Amino acid sequence: MLPAKEQKNFFAFVDASQKLAKATDSDALLVLLERELNWARLSKKTANLEVLVVATHSEQVYQSAIEAEVKSVLLESPIIDPRDQLAQAVLASVAEAHMKSGSKLIALFDSSGDGDAVDTITAFSLTEKLGRLTARDLRQLKTNVPLETLKVVVDLAVAIGREGREGKPIGTMFVVGDHRKVLEQSRPGGYDSVKGYNRKDRSLHDGKTREGIKEVAQLDGMFIVSADGTVEASARIIDTPPVEITMTKGLGSRHFAGAAISKNTKAIAVVVSQSSGTVRIFQDGEVVLRIEPLQRAAMKWKKPVQTSAVPPETPPEA
Numbered sequence: 572m573l574p575a576k577e578q579k580n581f582f583a584f585v586d587a588s589q590k591l592a593k594a595t596d597s598d599a600l601l602v603l604l605e606r607e608l609n610w611a612r613l614s615k616k617t618a619n620l621e622v623l624v625v626a627t628h629s630e631q632v633y634q635s636a637i638e639a640e641v642k643s644v645l646l647e648s649p650i651i652d653p654r655d656q657l658a659q660a661v662l663a664s665v666a667e668a669h670m671k672s673g674s675k676l677i678a679l680f681d682s683s684g685d686g687d688a689v690d691t692i693t694a695f696s697l698t699e700k701l702g703r704l705t706a707r708d709l710r711q712l713k714t715n716v717p718l719e720t721l722k723v724v725v726d727l728a729v730a731i732g733r734e735g736r737e738g739k740p741i742g743t744m745f746v747v748g749d750h751r752k753v754l755e756q757s758r759p760g761g762y763d764s765v766k767g768y769n770r771k772d773r774s775l776h777d778g779k780t781r782e783g784i785k786e787v788a789q790l791d792g793m794f795i796v797s798a799d800g801t802v803e804a805s806a807r808i809i810d811t812p813p814v815e816i817t818m819t820k821g822l823g824s825r826h827f828a829g830a831a832i833s834k835n836t837k838a839i840a841v842v843v844s845q846s847s848g849t850v851r852i853f854q855d856g857e858v859v860l861r862i863e864p865l866q867r868a869a870m871k872w873k874k875p876v877q878t879s880a881v882p883p884e885t886p887p888e889a
């Protein structure tokens with residue numbers, strides 16, 4: 572529990588966020604917290620706002636907020652850099668469907684990283700921030716895969732998750748980059764629909780190819796995509812040596828396989844969940860970015876633009 576003096580400071584920030592919310596026409600408050608506090612007081616002081624507590628480090632903070640009937644999310648894995656925490660908190664808030672993509676938000680967070688409850692207040696539009704986050708996060712992934720290829724694959728995955736096929740949701744996976752090693756660590760799982768086509772016709776930079784891929788995405792297995800965006804093979808089953816992976820509850824064999832291949836090779840796995848439509852991007856065995864169906868309308872690919880209200884951003888690590 573936060574000591575009394577720090578709680579006093581914290582609630583001064585809450586009062587300030589009320590004023591800022593009014594001035595900026597914001598309707599929601601995101602509070603990033605490392606420690607528990609007086610939840611009843613928080614609820615009372617923020618009755619006019621949609622409040623979401625983002626537990627940055629501890630499941631206990633998340634649990635106690637939930638028990639006090641304060642909406643909360645727990646970041647999937649601890650992130651040390653406070654700027655990354657805010658980025659991840661924004662993604663998590665949309666992922667858990669707590670925030671609508673058009674919301675205007677106030678966020679309270681500790682930018683010093685020294686364990687203070689809160690030392691920074693910021694106001695931003697969720698739509699704009701999501702657009703910036705996604706482009707920036709992908710750009711910063713430490714990978715040899717060019718951003719243009721990642722963009723085209725992620726946009727295709729998002730479209731597949733959103734549209735499904737013939738009214739039915741479908742799940743699939745694209746494994747991008749390091750394609751020779753990925754070929755070695757996978758086996759055919761069915762008819763390879765790209766076999767025999769020339770490279771140009773297998774390029775995902777071509778709209779016709781993307782439409783064709785959507786048609787066959789419902790088949791079992793995954794697509795192997797080289798760094799330049801060419802589909803090297805389809806309907807492949809990942810068969811990679813076992814690795815130790817921590818996975819969010821509810822994710823099954825497709826996601827495990829994606830995480831494992833991203834751990835055992837330099838490839839990035841882009842996985843579309845059939846059950847939720849969520850797209851997860853795995854690198855080195857971990858989810859580095861998650862895109863939810865709700866968020867999709869807000870996806871824009873553009874250069875990050877710094878605004879004075881938002882602190883400098885670096886990509887989330889998980």
Ligand SMILES: Nc1ncnc2c1ncn2[C@@H]1O[C@H](COP(=O)(O)OP(=O)(O)OP(=O)(O)O)[C@@H](O)[C@H]1O
Pocket residue numbers: 742743744790791792793807808809810821822823824825826827828843844845846847
């Ligand atoms: N090793 C693998 N390589 C490629 N694809 C796989 C692999 N294992 C499972 N899949 C794909 O995942 C499908 C089964 O998904 P399952 O429900 O077990 O996973 P999940 O991670 O819960 O994904 P979803 O959220 O889409 O249901 C299979 O039909 C197959 O197409």
